[in-house]
Amino acid sequence: MTDATESIKEPRTATVSWYEFATRHRASIVAAVILVFPLVMPFTALAVNILIYGLYALGFNLVFGYLGLLSFGHAALFGTGAYLCGIAIVHFGWPWYAAIAAGVAGGLLMALLIGVLAIRTRGIYFAMVTMALSQCVYYLFYQAVDLTGGENGLRGINVRTIDLFGLRIDFINPMIRYYVIAAFVIAAFFVMSRILASPFGAVIEAVRENETRARASGYDVTKTRLLTFVLSGGFCGLAGALQALHLSIVPIEILHYETSGLVVMIALLGGMGTFFGPMIGAAVFLVLENVVSVWTVHWQLIVGAIFIACVLFFPAGIWGTLIARSRR
Amino acid sequence: MAGLSFDLIALQLFAGLALGAIYVLFAIGLSLIFGMLTVVNFAHGAFYMVGAYVGLYLISIGGNFWICLVAVPILIGLFGLAVERVLIRPLYGRGIDYPLLLTFGLSYVMVECVRIAFGKTGYPFDTPEVLQGAVNIGVGYFPLYRLFVIGATAVVLLALWLFLEKTSFGLIIRAGARDPQIVRVLGVDVSRVWLIVFGIGTAIAGFAGLLAAPLQGVIPEMGGTILAEAFVVTVVGGMGSIGGAVLAGLLVGVVVSMTSLFAPEMAKVSIFALMAIVLIVRPQGFFGRAGLMS
Numbered sequence: 157m158t159d160a161t162e163s164i165k166e167p168r169t170a171t172v173s174w175y176e177f178a179t180r181h182r183a184s185i186v187a188a189v190i191l192v193f194p195l196v197m198p199f200t201a202l203a204v205n206i207l208i209y210g211l212y213a214l215g216f217n218l219v220f221g222y223l224g225l226l227s228f229g230h231a232a233l234f235g236t237g238a239y240l241c242g243i244a245i246v247h248f249g250w251p252w253y254a255a256i257a258a259g260v261a262g263g264l265l266m267a268l269l270i271g272v273l274a275i276r277t278r279g280i281y282f283a284m285v286t287m288a289l290s291q292c293v294y295y296l297f298y299q300a301v302d303l304t305g306g307e308n309g310l311r312g313i314n315v316r317t318i319d320l321f322g323l324r325i326d327f328i329n330p331m332i333r334y335y336v337i338a339a340f341v342i343a344a345f346f347v348m349s350r351i352l353a354s355p356f357g358a359v360i361e362a363v364r365e366n367e368t369r370a371r372a373s374g375y376d377v378t379k380t381r382l383l384t385f386v387l388s389g390g391f392c393g394l395a396g397a398l399q400a401l402h403l404s405i406v407p408i409e410i411l412h413y414e415t416s417g418l419v420v421m422i423a424l425l426g427g428m429g430t431f432f433g434p435m436i437g438a439a440v441f442l443v444l445e446n447v448v449s450v451w452t453v454h455w456q457l458i459v460g461a462i463f464i465a466c467v468l469f470f471p472a473g474i475w476g477t478l479i480a481r482s483r484r
Numbered sequence: 485m486a487g488l489s490f491d492l493i494a495l496q497l498f499a500g501l502a503l504g505a506i507y508v509l510f511a512i513g514l515s516l517i518f519g520m521l522t523v524v525n526f527a528h529g530a531f532y533m534v535g536a537y538v539g540l541y542l543i544s545i546g547g548n549f550w551i552c553l554v555a556v557p558i559l560i561g562l563f564g565l566a567v568e569r570v571l572i573r574p575l576y577g578r579g580i581d582y583p584l585l586l587t588f589g590l591s592y593v594m595v596e597c598v599r600i601a602f603g604k605t606g607y608p609f610d611t612p613e614v615l616q617g618a619v620n621i622g623v624g625y626f627p628l629y630r631l632f633v634i635g636a637t638a639v640v641l642l643a644l645w646l647f648l649e650k651t652s653f654g655l656i657i658r659a660g661a662r663d664p665q666i667v668r669v670l671g672v673d674v675s676r677v678w679l680i681v682f683g684i685g686t687a688i689a690g691f692a693g694l695l696a697a698p699l700q701g702v703i704p705e706m707g708g709t710i711l712a713e714a715f716v717v718t719v720v721g722g723m724g725s726i727g728g729a730v731l732a733g734l735l736v737g738v739v740v741s742m743t744s745l746f747a748p749e750m751a752k753v754s755i756f757a758l759m760a761i762v763l764i765v766r767p768q769g770f771f772g773r774a775g776l777m778s
Binding site: 226273274276277279280281283284285287288289291292295296299413414417420421424454456457459460461463464466467468471 | 518575580581584760
């Protein structure tokens with residue numbers, strides 16, 4: 157990219173290096189943006205939602221964007237994380253950090269269960285099988301009324317204060333709540349950046365680009381897919397756990413397939429297979445939803461139409477289109 | 485367990501076949517479209533739902549059920565043609581995920597439009613008078629309408645089979661499913677064939693929605709549930725295989741109906757368990773071709 161002939165031909169080297177700078181410090185940039193974000197956002201509740209759905213989309217994007225498998229069952233991973241975190245607090249009285257760990261573990265485990273079955277299929281089957289299995293998870297949680305509250309959702313996840321090394325942090329205060337959740341989300345972005353920069357991250361993309369060649373190079377494609385799916389489950393489980401703490405209830409709709417569809421829309425809108433895409437997608441999507449739902453109750457119509465337009469005209473998403481422009 | 489006589493089980497089996505008939509119709513359209521266009525139509529449930537609502541509307545303006553049986557598939561099929569031509573056609577050759585994503589967005593739009601036109605709450609859908617009541621089928625009394633659903637499905641299947649196997653256009657469709665490139669080389673306008681197949685598939689979905697309406701009423705969300713269950717049917721039967729869709733659809737219907745007799749709380753979960761078993765034992769499904777997905 158940066159050799160002499162390229163820079164002579166390219167009058168817009170400045171934008172290219174801007175892009176390279178962004179790639180090199182991607183996690184730090186996300187952290188910086190997240191830290192100043194509530195200062196420019198008028199509604200803290202919306203800002204928290206953007207953080208959580210951004211994290212959810214980050215986990216989803218690992219499978220969709222980097223591994224190249226379209227999953228329509230991520231609601232099961234997100235929802236299991238939320239439910240396990242909630243159940244740990246409501247039924248077992250676990251402290252908040254253990255409950256979050258339970259949520260992450262739930263996401264990992266559910267991803268393992270779904271992954272083992274779904275990875276056996278190929279291509280477009282994957283979307284159908286993950287969707288069907290997540291629907292199965294929906295019914296299971298729906299029927300386990302004693303643990304999950306069934307149709308009413310799991311209520312009473314009240315975390316008022318967060319105790320950290322003798323400090324008592326007020327979790328009710330919206331701003332403090334935002335920064336507590338932001339700490340987890342930022343940590344997750346750093347972990348994701350590390351995974352993608354590792355040799356394993358390169359294998360993930362190799363499997364997406366050319367499965368046969370990755371196999372011929374000696375990589376176990378099936379195991380790579382399964383491990384990536386499970387890792388994605390961990391991120392989504394964390395997002396679910398934070399959602400449970402934030403809402404203090406877990407509605408059953410969290411497992412509905414529209415929650416799976418939502419993250420597909422967010423990831424595609426932001427730019428699949430890009431590091432910043434999920435956060436940008438979540439911000440744009442949720443702000444749009446907020447604005448449109450003030451104006452009409454039929455926001456799904458507008459959102460659906462915008463999504464169709466995205467698929468037809470901007471399949472690279474917002475960030476993907478920006479990158480393509482800057483490279484041109 | 486004294487009530488579980490042979491007759492009761494046999495009746496439940498028939499109820500399962502009637503439920504399965506709806507799955508068969510739904511999954512056949514899905515399979516036909518996938519087999520030809522390699523498009524997974526996520527809006528298939530929405531077409532099914534719109535079919536039921538169009539029937540509701542036609543009856544409310546003075547039509548009857550029999551007119552609906554003809555008019556609904558035609559109207560939904562025409563709508564399907566327009567969708568293929570305007571929205572899906574630009575996406576051919578752009579990767580298999582894009583039509584799926586587009587139809588997913590389309591299902592949002594269709595569901596919301598129906599909510600705007602008919603409201604968010606559901607409606608009951610009266611069984612036509614001639615088909616009310618029950619009839620003795622040897623093992624006990626069975627609702628006449630359910631028998632009609634089984635019969636109507638059989639007629640549609642027979643017509644489809646005759647169309648695919650005995651007409652020259654059916655020959656082109658079968659050839660196009662096997663190798664579209666060769667068919668194109670032979671001078672057939674494949675995109676026109678794809679257009680028509682999409683129309684037929686969605687027409688059958690609308691027909692299935694209309695048939696299902698008297699059994700369960702109509703609500704805007706009725707398509708979402710059956711879509712997930714139809715995916716189970718296509719996975720079990722083998723994607724793109726019509727015979728597989730028929731067999732698996734009936735099997736899924738019977739499994740649901742039998743588990744709701746013996747373990748009602750497991751009825752919804754049972755079909756996904758069935759899918760899990762099939763995935764472990766035979767990932768390509770009963771009649772799936774092994775290489776089709778790669």
